[in-house]
Amino acid sequence: MKHGFGIIGAGGIADVHARAIKAINGTGPSGVYDTDRAKCVSFGQKYDCKAFESPDDLCRDPDIDIVCICTPSGHHLEPALMATGEGKHCIIEKPLEITLERCDKIIEAGIRNNVIISGIFPMRFSDVNKELRKAIDAGRFGKFVLGDIYIKWYRSQAYYDEVKWRGSMKDGGGGAVMNQGIHSIDLLQWFMGKVETVCAFTSSPGHADIEIEDTAVAALKFSNGALGVIEASTAVNPGFFRKIEILGTKGSVVLEEEIIKTWQFSEEEPDDQLIRDRFSGIQTSGGGVSDPKAISDEGHIRQFLDITEAIETNRKPAIDAVEARKAVEIVLAVYDSAANKRIIHL
Ligand SMILES: NC(=O)c1ccc[n+]([C@@H]2O[C@H](COP(=O)([O-])OP(=O)(O)OC[C@H]3O[C@@H](n4cnc5c(N)ncnc54)[C@H](O)[C@@H]3O)[C@@H](O)[C@H]2O)c1
Structure with missing residues (x-):
């Protein structure tokens, strides 16, 4: 239609x-x-x-x-x-x-x-992230131990100077956590479950004249007892590929962008080698590491298909507004914790 x-x-x-x-x-x-x-x-x-x-x-x-x-x-x-x-x-x-x-x-x-209202988080629609979510749903990790994300990117001063909202919290919600890190924060909570407690620090060592943080670290406790960290920056030169680590008592997965670095479970399944082969290799470009325009259309295309199907069949989209709010809540807890020097309970 x-x-x-x-x-x-x-x-x-x-x-x-x-x-x-x-x-x-x-x-x-x-x-x-x-x-x-x-x-x-x-x-x-x-x-x-x-x-x-x-x-x-x-x-x-x-x-x-x-x-x-x-x-x-x-x-x-x-x-x-x-x-x-x-x-x-x-x-x-x-x-x-x-x-x-x-x-x-x-x-x-x-x-x-x-x-219908849908938020946009295209990374949830990537093949490797869908495989990871399937492994989680199948209980293959045992108990979660750690869930970590590292988004150590580079944005030049010109990036902030040319569009003012990027450096402003009040006007536009820029910031390494709200603007760049939020994609991975959404993935982390989608994989690991609800974040219960946040303790964070933010700083802006890399850019002059911006209101917002260009660097943040946060320690997390999830409702299921697992712990985790967020490290986000737009000040790291040259910028690194995004990394996510989901580590459990019976298995662990480490991804760098869409590439599998570790896919190891104590009970190996027949498809595991196929999955490792399919998502192996060396990531050579993309991911918005140092270029904000280096975004593939594929995630948006897949998400738009989900949304139009949701409209046509009168079901919820995969990421309705309630779902999209979850990552915002975590980001704001990071800011609250850093600004007020306290542990935030969500
Ligand atoms: N999903 C992703 O990967 C991704 C990537 C980049 C940006 N974004 C998000 O997309 C949004 C826009 O980012 P961008 O990089 O395109 O910003 P941008 O500054 O390049 O574009 C924003 C546009 O909105 C216009 N505008 C401002 N206020 C308006 C208003 N009230 N009504 C109509 N137009 C208005 C501006 O003139 C400008 O042309 C942000 O929320 C950003 O976080 C998402």
């Missing part, structure tokens, strides 16, 4: 949305709106779609049934309220919003208007 997509916010990630729409729909977006008129018009020309003069007009357009919200992270709520108020389904970029109050308003708006 064909859907009519509108995009609000025609910046960097909007291109990925436009290409994902084309891939699943055959045609690109039906319309776009951006507060920057020149950007709006040029995006409209690029994707041969209508450049709306106001977000209300886009949200009222009868040809549009799904609105993609690609505005800066602290500006997701207002377009979401507008779109859901017009009965449109919403796809909202990560993070869902930058405070829990604003996340909850989005969740309530979806329920009130009986529309």
